[in-house]
Each structure stands twice: as structure tokens, then as C-alpha cells.
Amino acid sequence: MMNAMDDARTDIKGMPLEELERFFRSRGEERYRAIQVSRWIYRRHAEEFSVMTDLSRDFREAIGRSCRISSSPAEKEERSHDGTEKFLFRLEDGEAVESVLIPEEARRTLCVSTQVGCALSCAFCATGASGFRRNMTSAEIIHQACFAVRRLETRGERLTNVVFMGMGEPLENVPEVSRAIEILLSPFGFGMPGRRVTVSTAGIIPAMRDLADRYPVSFAVSLNAASEEVRSRLMPVNRRYPLRDLIAAMRGIPLRSGRKVTAEYVLLSEVNDSPAEAEALARLLSGARIKVNLIPVNPHEQGDFRVPSPASVDRFRDILMAAGVQTITRERRGADIRAACGQLRCAPADPKVRGRTRSGRAEMSKNP
Numbered sequence: 027m028m029n030a031m032d033d034a035r036t037d038i039k040g041m042p043l044e045e046l047e048r049f050f051r052s053r054g055e056e057r058y059r060a061i062q063v064s065r066w067i068y069r070r071h072a073e074e075f076s077v078m079t080d081l082s083r084d085f086r087e088a089i090g091r092s093c094r095i096s097s098s099p100a101e102k103e104e105r106s107h108d109g110t111e112k113f114l115f116r117l118e119d120g121e122a123v124e125s126v127l128i129p130e131e132a133r134r135t136l137c138v139s140t141q142v143g144c145a146l147s148c149a150f151c152a153t154g155a156s157g158f159r160r161n162m163t164s165a166e167i168i169h170q171a172c173f174a175v176r177r178l179e180t181r182g183e184r185l186t187n188v189v190f191m192g193m194g195e196p197l198e199n200v201p202e203v204s205r206a207i208e209i210l211l212s213p214f215g216f217g218m219p220g221r222r223v224t225v226s227t228a229g230i231i232p233a234m235r236d237l238a239d240r241y242p243v244s245f246a247v248s249l250n251a252a253s254e255e256v257r258s259r260l261m262p263v264n265r266r267y268p269l270r271d272l273i274a275a276m277r278g279i280p281l282r283s284g285r286k287v288t289a290e291y292v293l294l295s296e297v298n299d300s301p302a303e304a305e306a307l308a309r310l311l312s313g314a315r316i317k318v319n320l321i322p323v324n325p326h327e328q329g330d331f332r333v334p335s336p337a338s339v340d341r342f343r344d345i346l347m348a349a350g351v352q353t354i355t356r357e358r359r360g361a362d363i364r365a366a367c368g369q370l371r372c373a374p375a376d377p378k379v380r381g382r383t384r385s386g387r388a389e390m391s392k393n394p
């Protein structure tokens with residue numbers, strides 16, 4: 027088999043419909059071919075042209091000579107006792123990323139990665155600790171959803187939500203994330219409603235405004251502190267985009283009726299979980315259509331933060347609620363397989379770090 031890296035054919039996975047139409051037109055094909063092929067790839071999960079049996083044989087052969095449909099193998103799969111699953115995908119250049127599938131009542135939520143590593147170095151996050159390697163392509167991003175949909179289908183289930191909350195900062199990879207969003211929302215792609223697609227950001231303000239103008243998706247913003255001083259200490263990105271401006275930008279996101287922007291707040295014992303901080307946060311959010319998601323920190327080796335006691339989590343929540351701020355405490359999912367928030371990383375599967383087996387495949391390490 028040809029090594030995918032040496033394959034000169036154009037990868038059409040990850041191309042939104044308009045791009046695919048332009049591409050086919052430039053090769054002298056009819057425009058409607060794009061709709062047919064798009065349906066095959068994203069609704070019927072085709073990974074080669076030969077299975078697209080309602081297209082003429084001539085077309086399939088011609089397109090197969092110049093195009094391909096990439097598909098990163100899921101090299102490792104783990105399942106938590108709470109039903110959460112984690113998949114590790116091996117990318118064509120040997121890098122690896124993880125995505126997490128979370129069942130919750132009728133919902134099936136996929137948490138996707140957008141970068142290999144992350145450049146933001148948030149103090150509490152494992153992905154940041156391993157540094158930034160590269161942006162993912164839209165093909166690699168959307169493949170995580172293709173894989174999950176296929177997996178769910180074998181059980182008679184459907185993917186209901188996608189959250190851009192895996193490895194990386196989606197708003198530092200806007201072009202590729204935008205292409206992936208278009209495919210998720212397109213009726214010829216995944217056909218998902220915008221409110222079921224959530225982009226989570228550490229607070230890249232201009233990119234957030236830009237995306238909010240272009241797509242009816244939901245937004246989650248990782249606040250994690252109620253003062254500039256604490257936030258800058260935890261999240262260096264706060265020096266570029268300060269909390270004040272970020273809250274103003276969140277208040278300015280256009281919302282359909284009944285909807286809210288989510289503020290995520292990782293609770294770190296004795297760092298940002300005091301009653302005074304809860305009160306300060308309630309003041310910042312007062313009157314805004316913003317709800318708070320409290321996430322007790324999931325520890326990892328590189329950080330030395332402590333998990334807050336259940337009592338201090340409840341106290342924090344009660345102060346926000348008393349001030350009229352809708353607040354929920356996020357249940358911890360998948361921690362036993364290191365699939366919880368802030369625990370995803372690329373290090374365990376990095377072939378450059380771990381070396382290779384005789385077969386040339388990267389050796390998989392057990393989770394520590």
C-alpha cells in the first residue's frame with residue numbers, strides 16, 4: 027500500500043460543499059457531484075469511491091485516480107467504567123490526537139481536538155504542558171466525528187453534540203475549524219443544528235467575534251478566574267486578551283432567544299475557589315446571558331493543583347445561584363482513562379519520544 031504521505035492525490039475529506047463544488051467544476055465535473063460525494067462521505071461514511079455505486083463507473087474511476095478520502099486509524103480505544111470512551115488517532119505524519127465520546131442520558135457528545143498540542147500553556151492543563159506541535163487539518167478534525175458516528179451506528183445510536191473542547195485552542199486554528207464547522211452544519215454533511223456544536227475557547231476575542239458572526243454555533247469560554255491577576259497567572263493568554271475585554275465580548279455575542287454563552291470555570295483549591303471569588307464572578311456576569319459550568323480540576327502529573335472539596339464546590343455554586351447566575355457543576359467523566367477535561371495529551375503516543383517497534387508502528391504506552 028502507498029504511504030498516505032507520498033500520495034499525491036487530493037484529499038477531499040474536510041472540504042466543505044462549496045469548496046468541493048469548485049474543485050469538481052475545475053476538473054470539468056458537474057457541480058451536483060459534490061453533493062453526491064459529500065453525502066457518501068459524511069452521511070454514509072464511504073472511505074473509497076468504489077462503494078459509491080449510484081455514481082457512474084467512469085466518474086468513480088476518474089475521481090479515484092486524482093482524489094482520495096483520508097482516514098486516520100484509531101490506534102487505541104479505551105472505555106471508562108462510566109461509559110466514556112477515548113480514541114487515539116494516528117495522523118499521517120506520525121503525530122497523535124485524542125477525542126472523547128461521552129454518553130449522557132439521550133445525548134452522545136463528542137469532544138474533538140483541533141491542534142496537536144497547544145501553545146497557550148494554561149497552568150492546569152495537560153495538553154499545554156506538552157507544548158504545541160501543529161494545527162490539525164479540517165480532514166483530521168472532521169474524521170473524529172466520522173469515526174464516532176460510525177461507531178455509534180453499530181449500536182443503533184446517533185451523535186447528538188460536538189464540542190471543540192479536546193486538545194488545542196480551536197480559535198488559534200480558525201481556517202481549519204471553520205471548514206470542519208461547515209461540514210458539521212451542512213445538510214449534505216452531518217446536518218447538525220448550530221446549538222449542538224460548541225466551540226470552547228481560552229478567550230481569543232477577535233476570532234470568537236468572527237466565528238460568532240459567521241456560524242450559529244454555541245460558545246463556551248474558559249474564564250477560570252474572576253480577576254485579571256489570578257487569570258494571568260493561570261492563563262498567560264489573559265495578557266493578550268484581558269478578562270474585562272473578554273467578558274464584554276461574551277456579552278456581545280449574538281444569541282437566539284433562550285440561549286446563553288457558557289463560562290467554564292475550573293475550580294482549583296485555594297487558588298480560585300473562595301467565596302470572595304464567587305462573588306466577584308457573579309458581579310462580572312450580572313445581567314448577562316451567561317451560564318456557568320463549574321469543573322473541579324482534574325489533576326495531572328505536570329500540575330500540582332488540588333481538587334476542591336465537594337463542600338467548597340457547592341458553596342461556590344450557591345453564591346452564584348443566589349446572585350441569579352445559572353450554574354451547574356460538571357460531572358467528572360472518564361477520569362479513569364485520562365479522558366476528563368484537561369487530561370488529553372499527545373505525549374503518550376508520540377513516536378519521536380517513544381521510539382518504534384520493529385514493525386515500524388509507534389509503540390503504545392499504557393496510560394500512567
Ligand code: SAH
Pocket residue numbers: 150151152190191192193194195196226227228229246247248250290291292321322323324325326367368369
Ligand atoms: N482551548 C480551549 C478548549 C480546550 S480546554 C479552551 O480553553 O476552552 C477545554 C476545557 O477544559 C476548558 O474549559 C479548560 O478550562 C478545561 N480544563 C483544562 N484543564 C483542566 C483540568 N486539569 N481540569 C479540569 N478542567 C480543565
